[in-house]
Amino acid sequence: MASRVVRNKKTMSKTLTFSCVILCLFWVLSTAELQRFQHGAKEDGSLSLLVVGDWGRRGSYNQSQVALKMGIIGEKLDIDFVISTGDNFYDNGLTGVDDSAFDDSFTKIYTAPSLQKQWYNVLGNHDYRGDVEAQMSPVLKKLDSRWLCLRSFILDTEIAEFFFVDTTPFVDSYFTNPKDHVYDWRGILPRKAYLSNLLKDVDSALKKSTAKWKFVVAHHTIKSAGFHGITREIVDQLLPILEANNVDLYVNGHDHLLQHISSLHSPIQFLTSGGASKAWRGDVNWWDPKEMKFFYDGQGFMSMQITPTQLDIAFYDVFGQVLHKWGTSKKLYSAF
Template identity: 55%
Template sequence: MARLCSSTSSNSVFIWTCFCVLVASNLAEFPRIKHNTHRNDDSVAFLVVGDWGRDGNYNQSRVAKQMGEVGKKIGIDFVISTGDNFYDTGLKSVNDPRFETSFSKIYTAKSLQKPWYTVLGNHDYLGNTEAQLSPALRKMDNRWHCKRNFIVGAGYADIFFIDTNPFVNDYFINAKKQKFDWKGILPRENYLAAVRKDLDSALSKSRAPWKIVVGHHPMRSMGYHGDTREIVDQILPILEAHKVEMYINGHDHCLEHFSNRKGSMQFLTSGGGSKAWKNKFHYGVHNNASKQFYYDGQGFLSVKLISRDKGALVFYDVYGKPLYSIKVKA
């Protein structure tokens, strides 16, 4: 490799060096964040919301208020965002006022003043992705933690956050008039191979009783977008091989629970943070054995991991009413 980088052309050296650096950055292991819970044991509680950032409109503020109430009631440790954090075109820069008008000034409840662990959605890629990934935002609001791929270790759980956007073929071959910001992603195939490899490696090293994976796009959904075939083909086998307990996503603006036909994995959609009620469904995609719950509306999800092998999930609507609950086992 060193011999190849030593080209006789200075331009070739520069181009090849940039390529080597880019590939090396793509092959870096997932960074890990250790989240210390406020309890004496290793139990952990958190909320999940997705597809929210609309300056408080489309009932975003109402959902935020109810999140605050539920967060206080169950004593959450943090919040997870499943992406599409700022509509319609992400953030323009770290100084974009939408960071305050759609986040800091909306989620103001005391119980929500905890870390927000966040992935990017496709709408975030229509803006400046590096702005959302920048540590500068944390100086404005220290709750904000956004990376492309990372791990949060909290109590009984290891939570693996993955950027699913680069897996979706349509964003590259049928993008229409949309302009995605792919800085840090190209060459795409190298990036995707690195994510698969690093996810597989990270899951194999984890000794946590609960392994949870978070991404923007659904693997199982009867909502407007339906299944995301690329991550079903490329990511699901990795999760099944490592007996992941939950895959949590947004993208479809609804609330859903599916169980896996193979193994015990739960598929959970929490994309009801603001605009919803699309009233378009993919009936017949999944059999009755896998579909457990579907709600075409706004709301959010709470997760409590009570012990090494027992957990409780509850979906809430925009009024804070529990719509559906389930007890799960690791």
């Protein structure tokens, strides 16, 4: 009888130890900081890049034409890298790392010499309809060294920090009313804990940042006159964190258009670059003209040119023509 009690105690001890290990591992994973990547500025301290979104259609819907003009503008601006605002592969993401859509929609489309730079990609809602982990697999980087895609991460460029945020899990309707779509929620569930940790990580990273410029890149709209309009969950949960931490730009895709909103109630500039292939011509909702600096319901992309004291953006159409420019400046503060 005594030996049985001893064995039971040993079993309980092992079970408790194992449980503690699992709990500790969960705590470490759930409180881990966002992964950080470095991409240095040019020798003169400047940085230049293109922003494109909602593109992966094997070249159709003028994706190839937009890519051609991106290459020309990219060479002219001597870009350092490219940012994608998500929905990288239509209609339902990738089926796996061996899906030909990666080659047909990315490698074979963005062939210009100026576009052979690093691409930093976030996930969109259409990407979550396929094998979402395939897009984050190192296998794709072996297939095309330009590719880097994670859920959320930080890009430090010395003069600016880009905070890439995974916004698809915020949207309630993808969980409650998926409309016959199947979403790949591996790595997301339990959803409440995932979102809570993500918001804490973003808030912490923004607070720690000493960058002159802070830019947030995500897929979903916060403010938009396009089809999707306002994403209420992100407005309620993420926007207050961005405003409290002096973010300069919120850059997104999702609505298939080009857009610049300068809010009357927020210092953040809201920029949409989601016109890299299929555009939604005429699908426009009213927006306060005092806030709407630019709206174009066609195809195109955006550029950013950054120095420690100056930020300039431009939007281009499918013909490479400049449709809209905007700039702002910051003073350099001396320590003496």
